[in-house]
Amino acid sequence: MESFIATGLIGISLGTQYTLLALGFTLIFGILGVVNFAHGGFYVMGGYVAYYCNVILGLPYPVAVLMAMLSMAALGWLFEAFILERVIEDHQATLMVTMGFYLVMATAILMIFGAESPQFPFPVTGVWRLGGIYFPYANMIVLGACLAAIVFVYWLVYRTNIGRGMRAMSEDLPVASALGMRTKALFPFAFALATGLAGGTGALVTPILALAPHVGDSVLAFSFLTVILGGLGSVTGATCAAFIVGLIEAYAAVYLGGSKGALTLFALVLIILVVRPQGLLGREVRRS
Amino acid sequence: MNNRVPKSLPAEIRPSLFSGHDWIALAIVCLTFVIPFTSTNPQVLSQTNLILIAATAALGVYIMQRLDLMSFAVPSFMAIGGYTVALLSMKLQLTDVFVLAAAAFLMPALCAIPLGALILRLKGVYFVLVTFVLTEIVQLLLFEAGPITGGSNGLVGMPAVKIFGMELWDNPHVLLTTCGLAFVSFIVTSVFTRWFRSEFAAIETNDVLAESLGLAAWKYKAMAFSVAAGVSGLAGFALVNMLLTAHPSSFAPMSSVNYITYTIVGGKASILGTLIGALLLVSATDYFALSGEMSPGLFGLLIIVVTMVARGGVVGVVSGLLYRLAGQSPPLKNGEQDLGVNGEKGQ
Amino acid sequence: MTTHSLSAGALHADRIAKSFGGLKVFHDVSFTVPAGGLLGVIGPNGAGKTTMINIFSGRLGLTSGQVMLGGTRIDGRSTFEIAMMGLVRSFQHTAIFNGHSVETNLLSALRFSRRDRSVLERLSPLLDQFGLIDNWQRNAEVMPYGLQKMLGLTMALATQPNMLLLDEPAAGLEKSERANIDTYVKFAREEFGCGILLVEHDMEIIKRLCPSVIVLDGGRLIAEGPPTDVLSQPHVINAYLGGSDEEDSDVTH
Numbered sequence: 001m002e003s004f005i006a007t008g009l010i011g012i013s014l015g016t017q018y019t020l021l022a023l024g025f026t027l028i029f030g031i032l033g034v035v036n037f038a039h040g041g042f043y044v045m046g047g048y049v050a051y052y053c054n055v056i057l058g059l060p061y062p063v064a065v066l067m068a069m070l071s072m073a074a075l076g077w078l079f080e081a082f083i084l085e086r087v088i089e090d091h092q093a094t095l096m097v098t099m100g101f102y103l104v105m106a107t108a109i110l111m112i113f114g115a116e117s118p119q120f121p122f123p124v125t126g127v128w129r130l131g132g133i134y135f136p137y138a139n140m141i142v143l144g145a146c147l148a149a150i151v152f153v154y155w156l157v158y159r160t161n162i163g164r165g166m167r168a169m170s171e172d173l174p175v176a177s178a179l180g181m182r183t184k185a186l187f188p189f190a191f192a193l194a195t196g197l198a199g200g201t202g203a204l205v206t207p208i209l210a211l212a213p214h215v216g217d218s219v220l221a222f223s224f225l226t227v228i229l230g231g232l233g234s235v236t237g238a239t240c241a242a243f244i245v246g247l248i249e250a251y252a253a254v255y256l257g258g259s260k261g262a263l264t265l266f267a268l269v270l271i272i273l274v275v276r277p278q279g280l281l282g283r284e285v286r287r288s
Numbered sequence: 289m290n291n292r293v294p295k296s297l298p299a300e301i302r303p304s305l306f307s308g309h310d311w312i313a314l315a316i317v318c319l320t321f322v323i324p325f326t327s328t329n330p331q332v333l334s335q336t337n338l339i340l341i342a343a344t345a346a347l348g349v350y351i352m353q354r355l356d357l358m359s360f361a362v363p364s365f366m367a368i369g370g371y372t373v374a375l376l377s378m379k380l381q382l383t384d385v386f387v388l389a390a391a392a393f394l395m396p397a398l399c400a401i402p403l404g405a406l407i408l409r410l411k412g413v414y415f416v417l418v419t420f421v422l423t424e425i426v427q428l429l430l431f432e433a434g435p436i437t438g439g440s441n442g443l444v445g446m447p448a449v450k451i452f453g454m455e456l457w458d459n460p461h462v463l464l465t466t467c468g469l470a471f472v473s474f475i476v477t478s479v480f481t482r483w484f485r486s487e488f489a490a491i492e493t494n495d496v497l498a499e500s501l502g503l504a505a506w507k508y509k510a511m512a513f514s515v516a517a518g519v520s521g522l523a524g525f526a527l528v529n530m531l532l533t534a535h536p537s538s539f540a541p542m543s544s545v546n547y548i549t550y551t552i553v554g555g556k557a558s559i560l561g562t563l564i565g566a567l568l569l570v571s572a573t574d575y576f577a578l579s580g581e582m583s584p585g586l587f588g589l590l591i592i593v594v595t596m597v598a599r600g601g602v603v604g605v606v607s608g609l610l611y612r613l614a615g616q617s618p619p620l621k622n623g624e625q626d627l628g629v630n631g632e633k634g635q
Numbered sequence: 636m637t638t639h640s641l642s643a644g645a646l647h648a649d650r651i652a653k654s655f656g657g658l659k660v661f662h663d664v665s666f667t668v669p670a671g672g673l674l675g676v677i678g679p680n681g682a683g684k685t686t687m688i689n690i691f692s693g694r695l696g697l698t699s700g701q702v703m704l705g706g707t708r709i710d711g712r713s714t715f716e717i718a719m720m721g722l723v724r725s726f727q728h729t730a731i732f733n734g735h736s737v738e739t740n741l742l743s744a745l746r747f748s749r750r751d752r753s754v755l756e757r758l759s760p761l762l763d764q765f766g767l768i769d770n771w772q773r774n775a776e777v778m779p780y781g782l783q784k785m786l787g788l789t790m791a792l793a794t795q796p797n798m799l800l801l802d803e804p805a806a807g808l809e810k811s812e813r814a815n816i817d818t819y820v821k822f823a824r825e826e827f828g829c830g831i832l833l834v835e836h837d838m839e840i841i842k843r844l845c846p847s848v849i850v851l852d853g854g855r856l857i858a859e860g861p862p863t864d865v866l867s868q869p870h871v872i873n874a875y876l877g878g879s880d881e882e883d884s885d886v887t888h
Contacts, residue, residue: 029413
């Protein structure tokens with residue numbers, strides 16, 4: 001029973017991490033209509049920026065996380081404004097440039113930091129225990145920070161004018177433009193928000209999971225899984241799906257072992273695609 | 289309008305099945321048959337082998353591009369083809385190259401039919417996501433299905449394949465097998481894509497219109513997916529045959545990015561682009577000794593550059609230049625010349 | 636409903652309704668286009684006219700009711716099946732295969748509907764008059780809008796349908812080009828014996844061509860009859876005045 005609860009806690013904290021990644025991913029898709037293949041790259045690079053600030057420069061960890069968020073948001077902004085924006089009309093071209101950018105980012109990290117995983121420990125150690133339930137403080141802090149970030153995204157999307165504009169655009173871009181929304185100005189902003197979130201997640205999570213140049217690959221695959229499961233472009237769907245993915249992964253790792261957890265998830269996604277191609281909470285599949 | 293002489297229909301010009309680019313590509317692949325007989329340099333042999341396998345695999349991307357679909361599924365079908373060959377030769381002692389090639393084509397092609405029914409309803413980015421997830425699934429299955437696939441050890445110790453009872457075991461012979469598989473793949477791909485070019489072009493440019501005119505678009509999509517899978521399977525055969533091992537790492541999900549890069553950078557409009565892309569990029573990887581470390585970055589940069597400034601890829605740019613030198617305008621998509629008739633309405 | 640409506644080739648909508656989620660965009664509409672007949676469809680923007688064409692041509696399913704073509708039920712079938720049964724639509728915006736020549740566009744239409752080149756010979760007076768023969772090898776994408784539109788319409792006719800659904804064929808055409816629509820409709824009926832369902836905003840064209848029209852408003856059929864009678868009915872005028880008034884100034888002409 002206790003290990004069941006402890007596993008659930010791990011699942012929930014994985015769920016919050018996936019939520020942050022999937023929210024950014026799904027915002028970019030919903031608003032720009034772009035599948036961001038570089039999303040995992042922003043996550044990894046966020047991790048490395050935090051590592052550089054915290055371990056090499058000796059800055060406090062919270063500052064390092066902030067730096068990771070800001071620098072990834074800035075990079076995302078520049079990438080959107082100068083590269084992605086020029087090909088935004090052609091979905092295949094957006095795919096190619098984000099994919100290309102991911103490869104460039106991964107290689108840049110490899111050249112600067114090398115292939116070895118750097119030592120990037122979480123600054124807080126220790127374990128909280130209640131009865132037989134153990135939960136590391138590090139995970140607890142990450143969980144709290146991720147939850148705060150999720151609340152922030154929801155507030156932004158549902159309670160501010162910017163968010164309303166972004167949602168209107170993801171519902172119906174032509175109508176939103178006809179209503180005079182400055183769609184183009186929101187594109188880099190939305191992209192920067194999403195990549196900033198990815199960078200921040202990387203900074204928070206890589207110390208407890210792993211930091212290496214290629215962890216972005218699996219992050220990308222899990223982001224894909226989550227958004228297919230939740231329905232592309234759906235904010236609530238992405239959140240629900242992220243927790244489902246996190247919990248299944250955690251329980252499968254404990255009770256099934258190996259990569260069966262991932263296989264379970266992929267099988268689930270295949271079934272979802274058969275019975276409900278628009279995902280759990282997505283709208284009808286768009287005709288692109 | 290009143291005293292105009294009515295014009296009659298211009299005579300029909302039947303375009304030939306193959307375009308110039310098809311012939312050049314087939315000729316280049318044909319020429320590689322010379323290498324196993326003339327060269328014993330292991331470097332030359334292995335480079336040619338790698339280029340041909342890369343080009344054959346990228347044909348899977350090329351075929352799906354006819355429908356404006358970006359497929360990440362190539363490594364999955366390569367794996368199905370490759371493991372089929374490994375299992376047949378190791379467990380059933382089937383080593384005849386023709387039997388194995390047929391199996392390597394048919395097995396993935398058959399698997400693609402139910403899969404296609406599932407995922408070909410999806411368009412654009414949805415298709416991309418699902419094929420990406422598919423390669424991940426196949427990769428995991430290769431590791432998990434240990435009793436069949438050998439798990440993380442792979443299937444080691446394949447016997448050499450035979451042609452008319454003669455073993456093809458040394459390096460030139462392995463390359464010869466690859467040349468044969470590549471040639472068959474290029475023939476199949478060019479005949480298939482050119483034969484149905486009107487259908488594919490229509491689905492690519494405006495599938496809603498094509499269907500409203502009576503075209504059963506799903507049939508052509510299913511066929512394309514199946515043939516793309518079969519051709520990828522042949523590439524898988526060639527790869528497994530070169531390594532004498534079927535191992536999950538040969539079919540890594542991210543390798544699909546390489547095959548896409550070959551097709552896009554070479555020029556996605558013609559089959560020649562895929563071949564030239566594979567030729568240039570595999571050689572570049574080798575020349576700069578970039579293996580592993582830098583080549584993904586180079587590929588990434590090239591993808592961005594080609595997408596931003598040269599949509600036609602290498603072949604598109606070069607043939608555009610050649611047309612300009614010859615003082616002609618480049619042909620329309622289906623190979624007809626734009627005669628530049630001035631057709632502003634004179635009413 | 637009546638026996639003649641089920642004669643071969645007639646298009647018959649029987650109490651069709653469609654809702655998206657909870658939103659009802661179509662309420663129990665019934666009407667018939669006889670084989671070889673011509674029925675106009677008018678109504679303010681958002682009345683459900685294009686939705687109706689999407690339903691008939693198989694792009695959208697029905698919530699209730701049925702659509703019959705001749706004696707066969709066609710709702711729920713796929714677009715290409717319906718097209719092969721002889722019901723073909725045109726599109727409101729230009730719909731051609733971009734990047735291909737006029738010739739390739741027309742040949743594709745023939746190929747997909749399994750017709751041979753003799754259809755083109757029959758169409759050649761029309762092709763000539765629209766100026767498509769002059770542009771035979773030209774990239775259709777770079778032609779003027781009017782030419783692209785006539786190409787799209789001619790492609791629909793090249794499939795030799797027995798029922799054509801025309802979705803605002805005159806939209807976007809200059810006044811001088813609109814006579815082409817009259818030519819097209821007459822040609823389709825006289826030379827090909829096509830029945831036509833004509834959705835159109837241009838009331839001049841409707842009055843010139845259609846012996847009978849139906850009026851849709853808010854997804855309901857609010858009037859039917861000869862165009863001049865229908866357009867003088869007060870509730871039809873109200874529907875237009877109450878609806879969005881940007882594009883419907885035609886009604887006052």
